[in-house]
Amino acid sequence: MTPPPRTDATRAWVHDAIALLEQEATRSADTHLLRLDFPGFPDIAFYFKDEASHPTGSLKHRLARSLFLYALCNGRLRPGQTVVDASSGSTAISEAWFARLLGLSFVAVMPACTAPQKIRDVQALGGHCDLVEDPAQVHARAAEHAANGACHLDQFGLAERATDWRGNNNIAESILGQLRREPQPVPAWIVCGVGTGGTSATIGRYLRYRRLDTRLCVAEPTGSGYVHGWRTRDRSVVASQPTRIEGIGRPQVEPGFLFDVVDAVVEVDDAASIAAALLLEDLLGTRYGGSSGTNFTACLRLAADMRARGERGSVVTLLCDRGQRYQQTIFDPGWRAAHGLDIAPWQDALRDALQRGVLATPAGA
Template identity: 35%
Template sequence: MLCTTVSQLIGQTPVMPIAVPNSDATLVLKLEKNNPGGSMKDRMARSMVLAALEDGRLPPGGTIVESSSGNTGIGLALVALELGLRFIAVVDHHAAPDKIRMMRALGAEIRYVEGDYREDEVAVVERQRLAAQLGAQLPDALFMNQSDNPANPEGYAGFVEELLAQLPDGVDAYVGCVGTGGSMTGIAQRLKRINPAVRTIAVEPAGSIVFGKPGHPYYQSGTGTPAGDEIGKVLDYGCIDEGVQVTDTQAFETARFIARRYGVLVGGSTGGTIYKALEFIAAGKLSGTVVTPVADGGEKYLSSVFDDEWMAKRDLLDPTIAAQLDAWLPGRARAA
């Protein structure tokens, strides 16, 4: 396939099956890290910008403003660059430094929110407030507001189409992380339209409030809804069969395990979905073809999740999790 623009590289990401011994399930990773911006958020970024240009909310040559922990911002920076738009990313200290560097490298303007926040505290509320303010004050500007933007879940139509073509025997279960709810809603709704029996499991960080649990700070980036923030209007609870939580330690230790066992660097939130998918499979709650996306790559977290000193300083290392994963996936890497 010959591509003449970067947005044409979005999608058609490969799948990688992993056999789960002692079960009747196969875990299939869809490698969304292979998108040009390094995450599945490229899909929704393109969808939101094109929808805004088409309906006139964003004029040609205008300014995109968005609150982002990094991946959405990278996707928007790519699309803005291609379409001749200005992009301002509103971020906080919680964003991975390499994500900030990527946005800057692509021409994005970075605005940090002000305030004194804990290291594991996500300043989403203040990010949203500042992004909305800039969108209202700057000429020809639009605050994309991914949490409430219907073009967010619509951006994942291609994900499902690709998945069904890659897995002709169908999908029995989908396990994904939930933040704004865009990817979970867009993917789960479409899978259930095709087969209502598909099991859909949404994973949030322990400390997130999406499923009504008490809120507290967490380190997982780009996922969940922190205390004090509003749950996104794009989230459709009706397409989710079960919502579960995963701890930072479970998520990060799983990401590290997958890197050592399979040679695939996955981000922290993906470590969380893999952990919960395997836990459900081991308990006999999921079977058949179980899909989880590699939402982004571990390359963006080499100085955090994959750094022993960073993990130890925050008391996030736990060898018992690797032992549990080894019990679920014994032996060396092998194809399904």
């Protein structure tokens, strides 16, 4: 569908929309960087960037703002136009927030298996959820909406370029700024998961731009498309097994995942991710989602390797979203039992790691 020509009224609307996004960014304070120290790692500090404290409850708040700005500044978003994107939930919630801010209709194309609370959150913000039984078809369904005149924000295709990786208070710049008065202001590792690939691309590029020795680790569910893609440098590979951790562990390699800015990939079992999410709640007093547990497990794995080599330093990771969104899934013992997820062995292994500085994989895991 050919868009109508730009008019003075359209340009004025775009200017007003960008001003609204800038005002929202100014009102939103930066997220906290929390520190934890553990007896088993006396020379290694752990830092957690609490992205769940954004107004929409996840690190996708940054991405959604960037995607709207990208669409506006590239002339792709017009007054009154419906906005659409494919999402497993958190991005859709943030996009629904910004669509409401701009007075636009929003459609989230989501897998039908998405956590019910996420669907309710999108709807509460005025968005419509187009649920797809086959998760592999969400991109095609979003494209159908775009063919009918909607603006496709396309988080999976545009995330790595929509965010300004050189600065502008991106997540990497924020982390390094908050560490500047810490004993180890340049961390040994930054750990993140991969949904679209935008966060890992931003962090990896920024570390190189600043000429820092910090390495970037991607924490992913076992057997994900990103795991196999990074190891083989083959963008056509697919996941060897599914995951129950929403937001990461994509079945295929998305366009925004940049292999060459990632220094290491750590695979994490779903049971370990959930056990680590519950452990984070005990340590921090707040419940975070399963991807935060994936990140935490990878941090402990990296720190155990550092300790074995006699290295000192710090490890930084992200707390990605609010755990309340998963009350009916990963935090429900009945749901876990129905999906064959026994987290007890991993709970013991993770707590033992905090005390001894060694992360042993439980027998049978």
